[in-house]
Amino acid sequence: MNIEANQDWVARSIAAVWHPCTQMKHHERAPLVPIARGKGAWLYDHEGSRYLDAISSWWVNLFGHANDDINRALKDQLDTLEHAMLAGCTHAPAVELAERLSALTQRTLGHAFFASDGASAVEIALKMSFHFWRNRDKSEKREFACLANSYHGETIGALGVTDVAIFKDAYDPLIRHAHVVASPAAVGVDEAIAAMRALFERRASALAAVIVEPLVQCAAGMAMYDASYLTRLRALCDEFDIHLIADEIAVGCGRTGTFFACEQAGIWPDFVCLSKGISGGYLPLSIVLTRDDIYAAFYDDDITRGFLHSHSYTGNPLACRAALATLDLFDSANVLAENRRKSSLLHEVLQTHFGKHERVTNLRHRGTIFAFDAVIDDKTFSRRFFANALKRELLMRPIGATVYMMPPYILSDDELVLLAQRTRETLDATLAEDAA
Numbered sequence: 001m002n003i004e005a006n007q008d009w010v011a012r013s014i015a016a017v018w019h020p021c022t023q024m025k026h027h028e029r030a031p032l033v034p035i036a037r038g039k040g041a042w043l044y045d046h047e048g049s050r051y052l053d054a055i056s057s058w059w060v061n062l063f064g065h066a067n068d069d070i071n072r073a074l075k076d077q078l079d080t081l082e083h084a085m086l087a088g089c090t091h092a093p094a095v096e097l098a099e100r101l102s103a104l105t106q107r108t109l110g111h112a113f114f115a116s117d118g119a120s121a122v123e124i125a126l127k128m129s130f131h132f133w134r135n136r137d138k139s140e141k142r143e144f145a146c147l148a149n150s151y152h153g154e155t156i157g158a159l160g161v162t163d164v165a166i167f168k169d170a171y172d173p174l175i176r177h178a179h180v181v182a183s184p185a186a187v188g189v190d191e192a193i194a195a196m197r198a199l200f201e202r203r204a205s206a207l208a209a210v211i212v213e214p215l216v217q218c219a220a221g222m223a224m225y226d227a228s229y230l231t232r233l234r235a236l237c238d239e240f241d242i243h244l245i246a247d248e249i250a251v252g253c254g255r256t257g258t259f260f261a262c263e264q265a266g267i268w269p270d271f272v273c274l275s276k277g278i279s280g281g282y283l284p285l286s287i288v289l290t291r292d293d294i295y296a297a298f299y300d301d302d303i304t305r306g307f308l309h310s311h312s313y314t315g316n317p318l319a320c321r322a323a324l325a326t327l328d329l330f331d332s333a334n335v336l337a338e339n340r341r342k343s344s345l346l347h348e349v350l351q352t353h354f355g356k357h358e359r360v361t362n363l364r365h366r367g368t369i370f371a372f373d374a375v376i377d378d379k380t381f382s383r384r385f386f387a388n389a390l391k392r393e394l395l396m397r398p399i400g401a402t403v404y405m406m407p408p409y410i411l412s413d414d415e416l417v418l419l420a421q422r423t424r425e426t427l428d429a430t431l432a433e434d435a436a
């Protein structure tokens with residue numbers, strides 16, 4: 001192994017790659033991690049150093065890197081059919097995936113529409129909702145509502161229902177804004193429902209849909225709220241004839257303890273958006289699931305009443321096959337039950353490290369999402385924590401002062417204990433730098 005290799009790749013990357021979610025100038029001082037390969041929960045650089053992927057590579061990797069089962073399925077698919085267009089054609093991976101996801105909703109959401117990224121899925125759900133009302137001669141229903149601090153992606157349409165200033169403010173003049181309503185994570189369920197009701201009473205005839213991140217507003221800093229909010233929001237949407245869109249891009253696929261987060265509220269939305277973990281972290285794939293009665297409103301002799309959204313790679317067989325292999329893993333390994341056991345173990349260990357830590361507040365968890373807030377007022381905290389974590393073989397990327405873990409589901413008990421221990425060391429080292 002070439003000792004120069006790490007540095008070489010970093011220099012070439014800085015020279016040619018525009019990295020996402022990054023002020024590139026910060027890389028003059030902050031490290032960029034050159035990844036050579038991955039196996040299980042670990043990523044390796046070119047010199048053999050390893051990093052525990054404690055955030056599942058931006059929340060996508062559920063069953064580890066280079067997973068043997070998913071690899072086998074993809075190699076087989078590669079030799080069978082890499083891609084065929086889904087307009088006018090069909091293929092087994094898309095059909096089987098649509099069928100299996102529908103079955104997971106007890107066939108409540110009977111049709112699946114495919115795209116490749118989360119923001120596109122959100123925009124598709126918004127377009128479908130608007131177009132549904134238009135087909136039902138209610139084209140005045142063209143407004144949307146979202147929650148304060150919501151995150152639904154960063155294309156111009158998705159930014160319209162996103163409320164995170166750092167991603168949105170620069171593009172404000174380009175955006176068609178949704179109504180932003182108080183979030184239960186900030187004001188509690190009663191007040192948030194009252195605020196939504198007040199909006200509905202005022203604007204129901206103009207509102208097509210409300211979009212929410214069920215249970216956890218992840219990008220806002222792992223802000224968690226009670227499932228009863230979703231139950232009551234569902235009832236409110238029914239009362240006022242407004243669609244409910246559940247953006248389960250981050251919280252779906254078992255992340256909060258049930259396959260769909262909405263299951264914990266005992267409801268089904270009118271649209272569910274899935275992406276991130278659905279392909280096991282292998283390939284870009286997103287899916288919008290919707291009810292058959294919504295699908296039926298587009299079914300007509302008139303082409304313009306159809307949903308004409310087109311995307312070149314829609315239903316890509318490799319991505320769908322990765323998703324099918326991921327669903328197989330859920331079926332074969334009793335993942336949700338095992339995750340419950342691991343979650344309480346990690347929560348217990350985190351409690352011993354951080355429960356009484358004087359610079360830590362709001363230690364919280366939901367399913368396999370764990371977070372706490374560091375008591376610090378310093379904009380460089382996240383970057384310094386990231387660098388200190390790397391020195392301790394952890395890949396972690398705090399959101400502001402919120403330190404979170406969203407590990408792959410395959411961590412061993414020993415790895416969970418190591419994760420908590422090294423997170424403690426990283427936090428203490430980062431805080432000690434202030435004093436120095």
Ligand SMILES: *Cc1c(COP(=O)(O)O)cnc(C)c1O
Nearest residue numbers: 117118119151152153247249250
């Ligand atoms: C990541 C995310 C998105 C956007 O998905 P991309 O694939 O990054 O476009 C949308 N909504 C939520 C809740 C997300 O976490």
